[in-house]
Amino acid sequence: MLTLSINGTSHQVDVPDDMPLLWVLRDVIGLTGTKFGCGIAQCGACTVHLDGQAVRSCVLPASLAQGRDVKTIEAMAQDPVGQKVQRAWLDLEVVQCGYCQSGQIMSATALLTTTPKPNDADIDAAMAGNICRCGTYVRIREAIKRAGEA
Amino acid sequence: MPATFSRRGLLAFGLLGGALVVGVRIPLRSARAAGPAPLMPNGFIRIDPQGAITFIMPDTEFGQGIYTSAGMLIAEELEVGLDQVAFEAAPPDTGQYHTAMRAYVSPLLGEQATGGSTSIRGDWKRLRQAGAQVRTMLIAAAARQWHVDPATCHADRAEVIGPDGRRASYGSLVEAAAAQPVPDDVPLKPASQFKLIGHRQPRVDTPAKVDGSLQFGIDVRLPDMKIGTVLACPVIGGRLRSVDEEAAKRVPGVRDVVRLDDAVAVIGDHFWAAKQGLAALDPQWDEGPHAGLQIADIVHAQAEASDREPEVIAKEEGDARAAIKGAAKTVSAAYQMPFLSHAPMEPVNATLHVRSDGADLWVGTQVPVRARNTVAQVTGLPPEKVQVHNYLMGGAFGRRLDVDYITQAAAIAKQVPYPVKIVWTREEDIQRDLLRPYYYDRLSGGLDGQGRITGWTHHGTGSSVMARWQPKGMQKDGKLDPDTVEGATETPYGIPAMRVGFTRVEPPGITTAWWRGVGATHNVFMVESFMDELAAAAGKDPVAFRRDMIGDNARARAVLDLAAEKSGWGQKLPAGVGRGVSLQLSFGSFLAHVLEVEVTSRGEVHLRRAVVAVDCGTAVQPDGVVAQIEGGLIFGLSAALYNEITVQDGRIQQSNFNNYRVLRIDEAPRIEVHMIRNDEGPGGIGETGTVAAAPALVNAIYAATGKRLRRLPIGNQLVGA
Numbered sequence: 001m002l003t004l005s006i007n008g009t010s011h012q013v014d015v016p017d018d019m020p021l022l023w024v025l026r027d028v029i030g031l032t033g034t035k036f037g038c039g040i041a042q043c044g045a046c047t048v049h050l051d052g053q054a055v056r057s058c059v060l061p062a063s064l065a066q067g068r069d070v071k072t073i074e075a076m077a078q079d080p081v082g083q084k085v086q087r088a089w090l091d092l093e094v095v096q097c098g099y100c101q102s103g104q105i106m107s108a109t110a111l112l113t114t115t116p117k118p119n120d121a122d123i124d125a126a127m128a129g130n131i132c133r134c135g136t137y138v139r140i141r142e143a144i145k146r147a148g149e150a
Numbered sequence: 151m152p153a154t155f156s157r158r159g160l161l162a163f164g165l166l167g168g169a170l171v172v173g174v175r176i177p178l179r180s181a182r183a184a185g186p187a188p189l190m191p192n193g194f195i196r197i198d199p200q201g202a203i204t205f206i207m208p209d210t211e212f213g214q215g216i217y218t219s220a221g222m223l224i225a226e227e228l229e230v231g232l233d234q235v236a237f238e239a240a241p242p243d244t245g246q247y248h249t250a251m252r253a254y255v256s257p258l259l260g261e262q263a264t265g266g267s268t269s270i271r272g273d274w275k276r277l278r279q280a281g282a283q284v285r286t287m288l289i290a291a292a293a294r295q296w297h298v299d300p301a302t303c304h305a306d307r308a309e310v311i312g313p314d315g316r317r318a319s320y321g322s323l324v325e326a327a328a329a330q331p332v333p334d335d336v337p338l339k340p341a342s343q344f345k346l347i348g349h350r351q352p353r354v355d356t357p358a359k360v361d362g363s364l365q366f367g368i369d370v371r372l373p374d375m376k377i378g379t380v381l382a383c384p385v386i387g388g389r390l391r392s393v394d395e396e397a398a399k400r401v402p403g404v405r406d407v408v409r410l411d412d413a414v415a416v417i418g419d420h421f422w423a424a425k426q427g428l429a430a431l432d433p434q435w436d437e438g439p440h441a442g443l444q445i446a447d448i449v450h451a452q453a454e455a456s457d458r459e460p461e462v463i464a465k466e467e468g469d470a471r472a473a474i475k476g477a478a479k480t481v482s483a484a485y486q487m488p489f490l491s492h493a494p495m496e497p498v499n500a501t502l503h504v505r506s507d508g509a510d511l512w513v514g515t516q517v518p519v520r521a522r523n524t525v526a527q528v529t530g531l532p533p534e535k536v537q538v539h540n541y542l543m544g545g546a547f548g549r550r551l552d553v554d555y556i557t558q559a560a561a562i563a564k565q566v567p568y569p570v571k572i573v574w575t576r577e578e579d580i581q582r583d584l585l586r587p588y589y590y591d592r593l594s595g596g597l598d599g600q601g602r603i604t605g606w607t608h609h610g611t612g613s614s615v616m617a618r619w620q621p622k623g624m625q626k627d628g629k630l631d632p633d634t635v636e637g638a639t640e641t642p643y644g645i646p647a648m649r650v651g652f653t654r655v656e657p658p659g660i661t662t663a664w665w666r667g668v669g670a671t672h673n674v675f676m677v678e679s680f681m682d683e684l685a686a687a688a689g690k691d692p693v694a695f696r697r698d699m700i701g702d703n704a705r706a707r708a709v710l711d712l713a714a715e716k717s718g719w720g721q722k723l724p725a726g727v728g729r730g731v732s733l734q735l736s737f738g739s740f741l742a743h744v745l746e747v748e749v750t751s752r753g754e755v756h757l758r759r760a761v762v763a764v765d766c767g768t769a770v771q772p773d774g775v776v777a778q779i780e781g782g783l784i785f786g787l788s789a790a791l792y793n794e795i796t797v798q799d800g801r802i803q804q805s806n807f808n809n810y811r812v813l814r815i816d817e818a819p820r821i822e823v824h825m826i827r828n829d830e831g832p833g834g835i836g837e838t839g840t841v842a843a844a845p846a847l848v849n850a851i852y853a854a855t856g857k858r859l860r861r862l863p864i865g866n867q868l869v870g871a
């Protein structure tokens with residue numbers, strides 16, 4: 001039995017220790033906003049915050065998230081930076097299919113929380129782990145800058 | 151009702167964030183026992199007496215923004231705002247619904263399918279007509295109640311307004327409007343009166359995509375649902391011999407092992423259990439007839455075929471071969487394009503509950519009727535007993551025009567008593583994908599003394615997707631797949647003598663499929679690469695050379711000139727930097743692209759800046775056009791730089807984003823899209839950016855380095871070269 005704090009709520013889950021956090025979120029707790037894209041830390045679709053840091057939940061054993069603060073896309077509307085990012089994403093119509101965007105927004109929010117005015121190199125470094133198959137990169141870059149100005 | 155939502159952020163999901171109610175489906179006919187029925191005189195609009203307005207979308211949404219732009223067509227004539235409307239995916243319609251007209255069949259594709267950049271072109275008249283029809287009925291109903299002439303009334307934001315300013319909401323008029331005759335051929339607004347069309351509207355599907363609440367097919371959760379994952383034989387066409395079922399069942403959370411002929415599935419309480427169970431199975435396979443298949447043999451067969459006379463001639467104008475023979479200068483070249491995977495961000499998946507009296511399918515599909523029919527076939531149920539709940543898709547790119555993964559999931563689901571969600575791993579998604587065909591084409595051209603083209607021959611070789619997917623689409627006695635010569639027979643140029651042919655070469659064991667712009671990505675790459683080679687042979691500037699050959703095609707010339715101007719074509723560039731151009735007429739839209747690249751001394755290609763000029767006629771949702779071109783370019787540049795699927799000993803060698811690399815944000819170029827606005831009918835746009843990517847890229851690399859690359863992807867062809 002693991003005890004996980006997710007979006008401020010404590011959850012007791014009966015899962016194997018090595019089960020990646022992604023599947024605990026999606027299939028056990030039912031928070032499906034965090035997406036599966038590759039399973040090998042290549043695409044960023046599964047990005048969540050662990051104590052505020054962007055991590056790939058598809059390769060993070062759930063047991064390692066015990067005693068830490070896990071935040072998912074479902075909590076970003078309550079996060080002051082997350083809110084700005086979501087607003088900028090809508091204002092600039094970043095989103096196409098949307099499947100990668102939970103992960104993009106989690107990475108962007110983590111970046112803007114530590115670096116409120118990121119430059120292009122900061123954006124490259126923070127966002128290169130998030131693939132968008134629809135190719136929304138141009139607008140992601142603009143929207144991060146916009147959110148940083150808000 | 152998973153795909154029902156509205157821009158207001160008022161999400162009308164069955165149970166938001168929780169389980170969906172099994173068996174609930176989008177009611178097309180009112181299921182209510184009492185109270186007035188909703189108004190639904192055509193298949194696209196439903197207005198209920200409480201005033202809720204729902205658009206039923208014939209096109210499926212996978213990122214292209216079609217709910218918004220097609221919705222604008224209805225809303226423009228219905229006189230409502232997109233913020234007043236909820237959206238639903240059309241059910242599979244083969245005539246059993248009240249429409250009985252197969253209302254959701256694409257006028258361009260001939261079936262209920264979304265693809266080929268056809269949606270807006272197919273919807274342009276029918277959806278505006280649908281909106282006008284309902285508006286006319288609502289106005290007539292109000293006018294009758296008020297005893298005034300309908301011509302003195304108008305409609306605005308879901309209300310009818312009378313001559314004296316009296317107002318009636320659409321909801322309040324539903325019952326009376328239903329008694330009105332359904333008018334045909336209502337005159338449509340002229341472009342000068344458009345309020346929505348041509349004006350940027352907020353996308354209707356995106357608010358639920360930024361807060362994680364939108365459910366894709368992969369997010370379906372049902373009471374008692376289990377989750378499974380699949381492994382097919384690693385050798386194409388192989389069969390399952392045996393598995394160690396007990397080992398899988400020892401994995402905590404594993405429920406069942408289901409064997410298929412060519413694959414095995416493990417089902418568990420969650421995906422992780424299923425995946426761990428699969429890893430424990432130790433499956434043994436009969437590798438079958440393709441265990442010796444190599445990519446080199448497939449390419450060799452096509453190379454040989456390209457040297458022979460084409461199997462079918464698609465276009466013969468003048469005597470191209472004589473013109474080339476008599477030319478002052480001749481150029482010949484062969485080009486190759488690889489097999490490609492789709493790798494949509496959402497791996498393919500399907501959820502089914504098969505019972506003795508019926509089945510439900512929760513899935514994202516571009517072809518709902520095919521989806522329903524394959525479940526019926528596999529389960530033996532009548533098609534009308536199969537309910538399809540179609541979801542918005544996390545990318546499709548043609549992958550979801552096929553239903554192989556639904557067929558497979560149905561074969562698994564019918565063996566278990568509970569609802570089961572089958573999710574493919576990314577490895578399965580790439581290795582068991584249906585592939586964009588390999589192309590090996592030969593082109594020859596002749597130039598006269600002034601450096602103008604006198605004759606042109608183009609012989610393509612490869613698989614035909616149409617022959618498998620829709621055989622009735624074949625032409626010339628079933629010999630010609632029109633997609634294989636799309637963009638080859640009709641170019642933006644006036645070439646005096648042309649001969650275009652194709653030879654179908656089917657690779658053993660491999661199933662080929664649609665992709666983002668199959669025919670056009672193929673042939674525009676060939677044509678525009680070869681145009682550049684001819685320009686070089688003629689000693690002319692690539693833009694000037696094309697301009698000379700355009701003839702009287704004013705729209706083509708305008709986009710070429712605009713792209714050249716906006717990109718600063720002709721400016722001096724630093725060493726190692728080059729610009730390439732491409733020009734196309736694809737899907738009814740004209741597009742020119744200038745790409746600037748830098749090739750480093752180590753042979754790496756950096757994409758610096760892309761400038762696109764486009765004339766797609768009426769741009770219904772202009773910002774959506776820009777977004778599709780941006781995204782389409784990135785998709786095409788990913789493929790052109792990195793992507794290929796290869797086969798060794800019958801096994802696909804790529805498996806995930808580590809070895810099927812796609813472009814990342816730090817590699818993406820700046821992109822500028824310039825639109826030429828006019829009132830021509832709308833052209834298709836979803837695939838145009840992808841088409842424009844590869845030819846401009848190889849032409850830019852040539853400009854930067856003097857090296858002509860004739861084989862995609864670029865990969866490391868420039869490294870150490």
Ligand code: FES
Pocket residue numbers: 035036037038039040041042043044045046047056057058059
């Ligand atoms: S699913 Fe975790 S990085 Fe791709």
Ligand code: FES
Pocket residue numbers: 095096097098099100101131132133134135136213495544545
């Ligand atoms: S929006 Fe579709 S993958 Fe990013």
